[in-house]
Every structure is written in structure tokens, then in C-alpha cells.
Amino acid sequence: MTEAMRGEAQSLVTRANIRQGNPASAGRASAASEGPAVIDVRDLEVAYYVYGAEPTRALRNVSVRLRPGEILGLVGESGAGKTTLARAIMRVVPRPGRIERGEIFFMGTDLGAMSEAELSKLRGRDLAMIVANPRGELNPLLRIGPQIATIAEVHLGVSRKRGLEMALDMLRAVAIPDPERRLRAYPHELSGGMAQRIVIAMALICGPRFVISDDATSGLDVTVQAQVLDLLRKLVREQNTSMLYITRDIGVAANFCDRVDIIYKGEIVEDAPTEAFFSGPAHPYSNFLFAAFSHNAELRRRWMGSAPSPESDAAEALCLYADRCVKRQVRCLAEHPALRELAAGRLARCHFPVER
Amino acid sequence: MAPVLEVSGLVKHFPVEGSHAVVQAVNGVSFTIAAGETVALVGESGSGKTTIGRCVLGLVPPTAGSIRFRGRDMGRRWNVRSPALRGKMQLVFQEPGESLDPRMPIGRSIAEPLRLGSLDRAARERRVQEVVQRVNLPLDILDQYPTELSAGQQQRVAIARAIVTDPELLVLDEPTSALDPTARAEIIELLMRIQRELGTAYLFISHDLSTVHQVSHRIIVLYLGRVLEEGASRAVFRTPRHPYSVGLLSAVLLPSPGLRRETTFVLEGEIPSPINMPPGCPLATRCPFRIDRCSTAFPDAERIGPQHVVHCFRHEEVAAREHATDTFEEFQRIAQRILAARGDRPESELAGIPALPPHRQADRVEDDTER
Structure with a gap:
């Protein structure tokens, strides 16, 4: 340049x-200060x-x-x-x-x-x-x-x-x-x-x-x-x-x-610093999305649940990703998960986030 | 066995209206494709990829050079339309939504290419059902309209329509560029399975190098209508020898922070206009390896490995400076490590979990092996 x-x-x-x-902030240019x-x-x-x-x-x-x-x-x-x-x-x-x-x-x-x-x-x-x-x-x-x-x-x-x-x-x-x-x-x-x-x-x-x-x-x-x-x-x-x-x-x-x-169906499902996210996504959907870039059919199949069903849109109680999720449990159909903190600065909207 | 497609010395120039200028879209390109093989054309927009595809299909007549399909010269118009070759080459476009007639039910769209053939109505219907199942779509889709389908499903329909005449060659012009990542992965797996099952040859046009890495056996790097490097996909990705190939590969951003092909130089600027190009190597204006000779003569093909050919005066210096590394494979290893663990709980804790709703056919994963 x-x-x-x-x-x-x-x-x-x-x-x-x-x-x-x-004027006090002039010269301050550090990232994400x-x-x-x-x-x-x-x-x-x-x-x-x-x-x-x-x-x-x-x-x-x-x-x-x-x-x-x-x-x-x-x-x-x-x-x-x-x-x-x-x-x-x-x-x-x-x-x-x-x-x-x-x-x-x-x-x-x-x-x-x-x-x-x-x-x-x-x-x-x-x-x-x-x-x-x-x-x-x-x-x-x-x-x-x-x-x-x-x-x-x-x-x-x-x-x-x-x-x-x-x-x-x-x-x-x-x-x-x-x-x-x-x-x-x-x-x-x-x-x-x-x-x-x-x-x-x-x-x-x-x-x-x-x-x-x-x-x-x-x-x-x-x-x-x-x-x-x-x-x-x-x-x-x-x-x-x-x-x-x-x-x-x-x-x-x-x-x-x-x-x-x-973001999935209008909801933020995971929020993480870039390095942390790419060393292992926490939400099952994030993993599924990541697997689409892996060019590996077997990995993709590991993370792929069934097709989305339209009925789930109306239901308030369940997790919006429940119908496609490979880690689904009973709780996912009964309780909508909140976006909660897993570690400092890492949030996921999942009852059973992936731990590595 | 004779190749399915043989392109030699292909030149395509377009006149510029109202002037004597000429767009030199393709300037002497030669390659072959064998049955069951995928050859990828890569390069920035304006490099002539799509024009080559159109010439191969006989949609535009070449200015010079020859295109032979199963030994027949396609430069002659009557061959393009010959009944023996009808439907033997097909095309899949980038935008599935735009390549399907919005007012035609899916079943009719897929049957359309069969109308010129000799099949009767019942045979046509059977054939359509066959290909719909082959692309993993449910049969009830035949009565639906394109707008009722997702982009991924539309692209499956476009592929079904292309293979309905049992072609020997498919020209795939950016077939996955308009799709979401998950739909893209599905379409790629589908195309690879179809090729394995039917032995169709693919001319795969794409600027997405990560997709090309997965699907292609051979790769041709184009720039302003000229081949700069070609070879087995593995060799070109691992040891690119043309500065342009190195520049392209090191510009790719992979989903792992900081994972980029290490290189000793950057390619500045962008592709210039293909109108009235000067002689010499077309990359001379951007190339950090440029010497005087580059602006006067285009380098001859130099064979640097089995099938690996490069057009560059200084390819040995490029080789000396660049590491042999395939960042795409490196990323695949990283992804494998991350995604292998799902962190599932032991089976005993999973009792009482309701079954997943039945799989829809369209979303079934293609079973596939890696290339």
C-alpha cells in the first residue's frame, strides 16, 4: 500500500x-478495543x-x-x-x-x-x-x-x-x-x-x-x-x-x-471467537455446516439428521434444529434451548453442545 | 479407447460491433476427455471457460481449430444435429431456477430432451422415472413446478434432465456456484456417483477450486483464453508450476484460520480486457516473474511430469521457490480431526429417545468414496 x-x-x-x-480516541486503532x-x-x-x-x-x-x-x-x-x-x-x-x-x-x-x-x-x-x-x-x-x-x-x-x-x-x-x-x-x-x-x-x-x-x-x-x-x-x-x-x-x-x-431459522445458534469456533464448533448445526466444506461424504453423514419438517416452525417448545439434529434427545422436543455461555465468550443455543 | 472429446487448437474470436476490434475469448486450446473422466477448466472470469464449453456443445461455431466428439468433427454443423449424436452431449447451468421453465411441471421439463428421440410415450415416462430416482428425488415431484422446489432440488432436476438422454459427455458450467454449502456438497456427491455408475465424461467449469479439487481427475488452468498449465489434479494442486496457478491456489480461503498456501509472491491486479491483446504471455502484465521475453512470445508447452504441462519460461524458478503442499488436503485432515468426534453420550443414556421422522429421499446422503 x-x-x-x-x-x-x-x-x-x-x-x-x-x-x-x-479527540481523545484519535490514534486508537487496536482491533476490537x-x-x-x-x-x-x-x-x-x-x-x-x-x-x-x-x-x-x-x-x-x-x-x-x-x-x-x-x-x-x-x-x-x-x-x-x-x-x-x-x-x-x-x-x-x-x-x-x-x-x-x-x-x-x-x-x-x-x-x-x-x-x-x-x-x-x-x-x-x-x-x-x-x-x-x-x-x-x-x-x-x-x-x-x-x-x-x-x-x-x-x-x-x-x-x-x-x-x-x-x-x-x-x-x-x-x-x-x-x-x-x-x-x-x-x-x-x-x-x-x-x-x-x-x-x-x-x-x-x-x-x-x-x-x-x-x-x-x-x-x-x-x-x-x-x-x-x-x-x-x-x-x-x-x-x-x-x-x-x-x-x-x-x-x-x-x-x-x-x-x-x-444463524439458523432466524435464531443465533452459536457465537464464538473465530479461533475457538474453527477449532471445533459447539452447535450440531454449526458442525453440519462445517462438514459441508470438508468434501468428505462420510463426515457429512455423521452430522446429518433427517430432512426438515415444516411442522416444527410453529412449535414454540422445541429446539428449531431438533428435527435435523443428530444429537437430539427428549429434552430438545420439550424445551427451547437458550443461548448460553459454554466458556468465556463462547455461546451456543443447545442443550447438548458438542464438547471436545 | 478413443477419447470422448478431442479439442485441438480451438480459437474463438468475437467481433466488437461498430469497430474492427476483436474479443479474443479463446486462443488455441487443446485437450481431451476420456470416458468416465472429469476435466476441470479453471481460471478467473473472462478466461474463456464458458466459451470453450459453448464451442464444445456446438452452440457457437469456433473461429479455428477442431472439436471431435467420438471421432466426428463437430465443426460441421450437420454433425451437431446428426441423429446419431443427438442427446449425447448435455449441459447443466449455474442457476437451476433460471434454466427450468417456470410454467412447465418438472416431469415435462425432464422429458423435454426425449421428444426428439424415438421413444414412445410410455417408454419416455419410464425413462423419466428412472432418472428422477437416480438423482434421489421422490416421484411426486414430477407434477410440481420449479418454484415449489429448493435450489438444491432444482439442480437435481436439471441434472436429471441432462442425463435423461444417456449422454456420454456433460458440460457442467458452475453447477454448484449458486447453491448453499450443504446443497453444494449434496450435488457434488450426486455428480460423482452418477459418473461412477454411468461412466459419463464431465467437462467441469468452475472457479471454485475447492470443489474442483474434489471432483476432477485433470485440471486445465486458463487465462485470457490460453492454457497456462494442465495436469493431473493432484499434481497441479500439490506442485503448481505456473505463477498464475500458484496465485490462484494461494488466494483460496479455507475454513481454518490462517490456513493458506504459503507462497513467495502475490498476483496483483486483475484480469485485463481480452480485446486486441498484445502478443506474448497474457499474464505478463501481472506476473512477478516477468522477463522481457514474456511480452514478445508465448512460451511453448514444457512437460514436467507425466501429463503435467506448463507454459512458462521460468517455471523452474517457480518450482525452486514454492513448497510442494496441498492445503486442500491439509484442511480435509483438520476437518476430519474436528468432526470425527461427535461427543455423543453412551448408548445406555439414550434410552427413550423418539425416532427421527422418516428420511426424505431428496435429502439422503449420497454414498461416495473419495477420489
């Missing part, structure tokens, strides 16, 4: 701190209301805390509620979805108590989101430079000239070759990897405190993905930003995240 990039990242840190009125939670989600419930049917509970009792500078990997399969959680935190759950219960605190402030106007000021400035389809995020009719600059103009109140300067600095920070020329490019002139980096630049230009990446690197080639992840980590660390990294790929989680949360 170049000197210019380091300088720029440093100035971003400073800028963010000035805006937060917290102690401090109040940047994002604190408490007992969040989201349901989708479909006419003529029981509402589908997309999130059940989800609590998630991110400390400054922490990267939390949220891992689960399609339909588990990953994107719903991301949208709920941004308070943009689409209809017919509804936040039923729970609170979301950002730097100690309840987002639920904020007006839409206040939220709009926060989104894009302090809360940013990077999604999987970068081209869908970019306006095809506008050049890259003005698109990035507009965000800084709107949220930081800078001039167009200053906005474009900042956009250029961000393009350098995300290692776009020939950045002066790219400022004048249209989105269709960019490769997928480059468009993804532009979207990252847009998300980070205001020095946000919290970023959600929703499957943002899964469409990229492995070589480009590795570069983009290195870059994201560097920027996140230097700005002391917290990040919720949503993915289906536990390989990325293992190498990029500080902590891992496994």
Missing part, C-alpha cells in the same frame, strides 16, 4: 473523530406478514453486539435471516416485514426512537452497507466521481470540488489503478471487482462507525476477493470501524472475521 493511502486513511480517522467530538458497543441489537424479532397465513418469523430474539473495530461474521444459509438482520439494523425492512420487538442501539442511541429524517442523516454517514450486486448500486447514467462525491457533499456538507478530491483519495485508498481516469468513467466501463471497490469507497468515504457487508465479495474471483478483503480489513482497522460481515462461505469467515455468529 502506498504512502498516499496511509495518509488518507489517517485523515479519515481524524475526520471521523472530529465529527464525533472525541474495549469500549461501549457500536451496535447493540437486543431481542430483535422481525416477521413477514402474508395475507391469509401465519406471519413468518424471520428473526427470533436476536441479540448482537459489536465493539469498536470488531469484525463479526454472520454465517447462515439462504432464508436464515441474514439479510433481514442487516435491513433491520438499517431500519429498512421492506413491507410486509415488520419489526415486532426489540431494540437497536447505535453508540448508545435507540434507532427505533429516531425519526426517518434523523435516520437518513445517519445512513450513509455513520451506518453504511455494501451489497453483493455493486452494479445495481451505481447509477448507470452518472460518472463514478460525482456519484462518490455526492455522498460526501450531502453528509459532510463539503463543496463539489472538495467532494471530488475526497472521491479521488478514496479511489486511491481502495487501490483502483489510474484513479483520475476512473473518476470520469461510467459504471459499465468497470469490471465487477472494480465496481465492488467503488461501492466500498462510497460506503467508507464518510468514515462510518459501522459497516454491513451483505455477501459483498461472494461474486468476485478468488484473487480479487482476497485483494478486496485485505483492503476492507485495512480500512476498517485504520478507521476503527465495526463491521457485520454476512456470508455463506465459512472460509472467508475463518480468515477475515474476529468473531463468528451462526
Whole structure:
């Protein structure tokens, strides 16, 4: 990385701190440093209301805390509620979805108590989101430079000239070759990897405190993905930003995240520091998911119960994973397990977690 | 035995509309596939993998070179449509949801390729039931519609439709990339079992190296339409000799923190545009081993082992600097160690536990052996 990039990242840190009125924290960049939670989600419930049917509970009792500078990997399969959680935190759950219960605190402030106007000021400035389809995020009719600059103009109140300067600095920070020329490019002139980096630049230009990446690197080639992840980590660390990294790929989680949360049917079933998780997952579902990456049919069979049965969705009493679980016991059908601590910082929602 | 597929000197250029520029998608690719063999094409997007697959199937005519299927030249259009070859090559796409007609019941979708054949209606129905069972789907699925199925089940249907004509070659274009990890593992196991049972040859197109490691016998590393390295899967994964192969393999993130192929260099940047490429090695713009010669001439094939071929002037230096190691196998050992213990309680404590509900056919694990 170049000197210019380091300088720029440093100035971003400073800028963010000035805006937060917290000069004391300048220079603090250690990963996951102690401090109040940047994002604190408490007992969040989201349901989708479909006419003529029981509402589908997309999130059940989800609590998630991110400390400054922490990267939390949220891992689960399609339909588990990953994107719903991301949208709920941004308070943009689409209809017919509804936040039923729970609170979301950002730097100690309840987002639920904020007006839409206040939220709009926060989104894009302090809360940013990077999604999987970068081209869908970019306006095809506008050049890259003005698109990035507009965000800084709107949220930081800078001039167009200053906005474009900042956009250029961000393009350098995300290692776009020939950045002066790219400022004048249209989105269709960019490769997928480059468009993804532009979207990252847009998300980070205001020095946000919290970023959600929703499957943002899964469409990229492995070589480009590795570069983009290195870059994201560097920027996140230097700005002391917290990040919720949503993915289906536990390989990325293992190498990029500080902590891992496994989500199944709208519930967090395991929460563990990355090293601990990958030395042996505690929840049977986590083990089943891990086995899918082992490329070993025999191991997979060891962890595979029977097919999911739809009836279990309605039943409150049982463990949501009971019907597929290889370690199921009578208690699992009678009592819904709580997320409980197995060791310092390690939680699992299971009556009979795997002990190794 | 003669190979099922023989591709030699394949070139495919696409003109760019409104200019004299040419997209050089494929620039002289040769390979063969034998019956029962899986050959994987790997490389970043834009390396020409899909174009090769389309040329093989006769969906786009090659600019130069020849494609022979069971000894017949497929460059001639009448051969592609010849009744003797009809249905002998089939294709499975990446997005199962998009490759099935949403308004057609599953049974009709699967029977569709048989309509050109000589089977009568009853024989067609029997054949459809046969393949549905072979891909482990319940028969009542035949009356359902694609939207009623999970992505994994849809991909099973797409595979059933592909094998219904008893093809000798399947072109699998990223068949597992759109699937969840657990569905992906099931589909891979299914494809390997089908190959064992039917001896079908696979041309497996994928950028997921971990899947390729599991399924392929041989691997061809492509970059901007050129073969840079090819060989037995085991050899290329263990001792890659082309800087590009090393770069690809060391970029893979495996589900074990810090487990990555150790390497002495990184591949910077990304794949350039395949329009009006300069002569020489296509990797020259990114390669840390680049010397002057690389920008003027493309290196000839050098044989460095049985079946292992590399196109690089400095492959000996790459070999001297890189350790022989297969991180994918290393991860499999780690996974074995972690997952072998289930921490079950002794049998005596398990009395009185209700039986699991009956297994659904679709979710039965494929029994499979490792390659």
C-alpha cells in the first residue's frame, strides 16, 4: 500500500473523530478495543406478514453486539435471516416485514426512537452497507466521481470540488489503478471487482462507525476477493470501524472475521471467537455446516439428521434444529434451548453442545 | 479407447460491433476427455471457460481449430444435429431456477430432451422415472413446478434432465456456484456417483477450486483464453508450476484460520480486457516473474511430469521457490480431526429417545468414496 493511502486513511480517522467530538480516541486503532458497543441489537424479532397465513418469523430474539473495530461474521444459509438482520439494523425492512420487538442501539442511541429524517442523516454517514450486486448500486447514467462525491457533499456538507478530491483519495485508498481516469468513467466501463471497490469507497468515504457487508465479495474471483478483503480489513482497522460481515462461505469467515455468529431459522445458534469456533464448533448445526466444506461424504453423514419438517416452525417448545439434529434427545422436543455461555465468550443455543 | 472429446487448437474470436476490434475469448486450446473422466477448466472470469464449453456443445461455431466428439468433427454443423449424436452431449447451468421453465411441471421439463428421440410415450415416462430416482428425488415431484422446489432440488432436476438422454459427455458450467454449502456438497456427491455408475465424461467449469479439487481427475488452468498449465489434479494442486496457478491456489480461503498456501509472491491486479491483446504471455502484465521475453512470445508447452504441462519460461524458478503442499488436503485432515468426534453420550443414556421422522429421499446422503 502506498504512502498516499496511509495518509488518507489517517485523515479519515481524524475526520471521523472530529465529527464525533472525541479527540481523545484519535490514534486508537487496536482491533476490537474495549469500549461501549457500536451496535447493540437486543431481542430483535422481525416477521413477514402474508395475507391469509401465519406471519413468518424471520428473526427470533436476536441479540448482537459489536465493539469498536470488531469484525463479526454472520454465517447462515439462504432464508436464515441474514439479510433481514442487516435491513433491520438499517431500519429498512421492506413491507410486509415488520419489526415486532426489540431494540437497536447505535453508540448508545435507540434507532427505533429516531425519526426517518434523523435516520437518513445517519445512513450513509455513520451506518453504511455494501451489497453483493455493486452494479445495481451505481447509477448507470452518472460518472463514478460525482456519484462518490455526492455522498460526501450531502453528509459532510463539503463543496463539489472538495467532494471530488475526497472521491479521488478514496479511489486511491481502495487501490483502483489510474484513479483520475476512473473518476470520469461510467459504471459499465468497470469490471465487477472494480465496481465492488467503488461501492466500498462510497460506503467508507464518510468514515462510518459501522459497516454491513451483505455477501459483498461472494461474486468476485478468488484473487480479487482476497485483494478486496485485505483492503476492507485495512480500512476498517485504520478507521476503527465495526463491521457485520454476512456470508455463506465459512472460509472467508475463518480468515477475515474476529468473531463468528451462526444463524439458523432466524435464531443465533452459536457465537464464538473465530479461533475457538474453527477449532471445533459447539452447535450440531454449526458442525453440519462445517462438514459441508470438508468434501468428505462420510463426515457429512455423521452430522446429518433427517430432512426438515415444516411442522416444527410453529412449535414454540422445541429446539428449531431438533428435527435435523443428530444429537437430539427428549429434552430438545420439550424445551427451547437458550443461548448460553459454554466458556468465556463462547455461546451456543443447545442443550447438548458438542464438547471436545 | 478413443477419447470422448478431442479439442485441438480451438480459437474463438468475437467481433466488437461498430469497430474492427476483436474479443479474443479463446486462443488455441487443446485437450481431451476420456470416458468416465472429469476435466476441470479453471481460471478467473473472462478466461474463456464458458466459451470453450459453448464451442464444445456446438452452440457457437469456433473461429479455428477442431472439436471431435467420438471421432466426428463437430465443426460441421450437420454433425451437431446428426441423429446419431443427438442427446449425447448435455449441459447443466449455474442457476437451476433460471434454466427450468417456470410454467412447465418438472416431469415435462425432464422429458423435454426425449421428444426428439424415438421413444414412445410410455417408454419416455419410464425413462423419466428412472432418472428422477437416480438423482434421489421422490416421484411426486414430477407434477410440481420449479418454484415449489429448493435450489438444491432444482439442480437435481436439471441434472436429471441432462442425463435423461444417456449422454456420454456433460458440460457442467458452475453447477454448484449458486447453491448453499450443504446443497453444494449434496450435488457434488450426486455428480460423482452418477459418473461412477454411468461412466459419463464431465467437462467441469468452475472457479471454485475447492470443489474442483474434489471432483476432477485433470485440471486445465486458463487465462485470457490460453492454457497456462494442465495436469493431473493432484499434481497441479500439490506442485503448481505456473505463477498464475500458484496465485490462484494461494488466494483460496479455507475454513481454518490462517490456513493458506504459503507462497513467495502475490498476483496483483486483475484480469485485463481480452480485446486486441498484445502478443506474448497474457499474464505478463501481472506476473512477478516477468522477463522481457514474456511480452514478445508465448512460451511453448514444457512437460514436467507425466501429463503435467506448463507454459512458462521460468517455471523452474517457480518450482525452486514454492513448497510442494496441498492445503486442500491439509484442511480435509483438520476437518476430519474436528468432526470425527461427535461427543455423543453412551448408548445406555439414550434410552427413550423418539425416532427421527422418516428420511426424505431428496435429502439422503449420497454414498461416495473419495477420489
